[in-house]
Amino acid sequence: MPDTLNCAGAPYDPRMSTVATTSTVKERSRGRATFWAGIGVCLIGLALCVVESSPSRLIVPLYAAELTTLGVLLLLWSVIQRPSVVRVVALALIAALAAFQWYILVSARPSSYDGRLPNYDGPARAGEKIPAFRSTLADGRPFTEKDLQQGTPSVLVFFRGRW
Amino acid sequence: MTELGQLEAEYREFEKRKARVVVASLEGHETAKVTQAAFPHLVVVADTDRNLAEALDVIHRQSAPNGGHTAAPTTIVVDGGGTVRWTFRPQHFFRRLTPAQVLAALDSST
Numbered sequence: 107m108p109d110t111l112n113c114a115g116a117p118y119d120p121r122m123s124t125v126a127t128t129s130t131v132k133e134r135s136r137g138r139a140t141f142w143a144g145i146g147v148c149l150i151g152l153a154l155c156v157v158e159s160s161p162s163r164l165i166v167p168l169y170a171a172e173l174t175t176l177g178v179l180l181l182l183w184s185v186i187q188r189p190s191v192v193r194v195v196a197l198a199l200i201a202a203l204a205a206f207q208w209y210i211l212v213s214a215r216p217s218s219y220d221g222r223l224p225n226y227d228g229p230a231r232a233g234e235k236i237p238a239f240r241s242t243l244a245d246g247r248p249f250t251e252k253d254l255q256q257g258t259p260s261v262l263v264f265f266r267g268r269w
Numbered sequence: 270m271t272e273l274g275q276l277e278a279e280y281r282e283f284e285k286r287k288a289r290v291v292v293a294s295l296e297g298h299e300t301a302k303v304t305q306a307a308f309p310h311l312v313v314v315a316d317t318d319r320n321l322a323e324a325l326d327v328i329h330r331q332s333a334p335n336g337g338h339t340a341a342p343t344t345i346v347v348d349g350g351g352t353v354r355w356t357f358r359p360q361h362f363f364r365r366l367t368p369a370q371v372l373a374a375l376d377s378s379t
Contacts, residue, residue, distance in 0.1 A: 224358075241314050262293065262346075263292045263293070265342060
């Protein structure tokens with residue numbers, strides 16, 4: 107009679123136990139890296155959102171929405187690899203967050219506008235002089251094409267607005 | 270188009286190149302003043318009467334959240350003599366140039 111029996115009453119074999127433990131650990135860790143990558147990507151997106159929303163920047167949670175969506179895909183893949191309550195709950199929460207972020211982005215445009223921009227076909231072409239114009243600086247001083255001919259290179263940036 | 274805060278953060282890089290960043294929208298003077306205060310190293314244009322935007326044909330009609338017009342996100346590099354050297358318009362208003370891309374365009378075109 108062997109000194110030790112396993113739970114099934116069979117003789118205890120340490121090698122079998124090691125195999126079973128290793129197999130269980132492998133099973134439990136399947137998709138774990140993907141799961142944490144998904145959480146990490148989402149947290150990076152949220153951090154970027156906080157930075158973008160700080161008082162010195164315009165509020166466009168663009169990167170957050172894209173990264174959270176990537177996080178949802180990673181979490182979904184981890185759930186497919188090994189479903190668990192924790193993973194499904196995390197997936198549901200992050201998916202809800204992604205939906206909210208995209209809602210914020212999409213609601214910043216009218217329903218008739220899908221966000222695509224027409225190709226630029228205006229008179230500002232490389233090699234051509236900037237056309238004449240007369241506009242105003244924020245402090246009320248005039249701003250014309252002559253201000254762009256004073257020897258200083260300029261980057262002219264048109265933006266939609268602060269909303 | 271690049272986030273104004275990102276351009277403001279890189280103002281030293283523009284200063285090194287003896288270049289300035291002029292940002293324009295169709296919003297009113299009061300909003301432009303707030304923008305100027307928030308981004309002191311940028312030159313903020315209040316193109317309320319759309320003269321600049323019309324001259325460069327960058328008005329994007331009925332694209333504002335309230336259905337009004339906006340300036341289509343567009344970036345134009347102009348050399349010190351007033352000659353256009355480079356233009357950029359993203360395909361989608363979500364898209365942005367990074368400051369590094371703007372600086373690279375400036376370096377390669379002026």
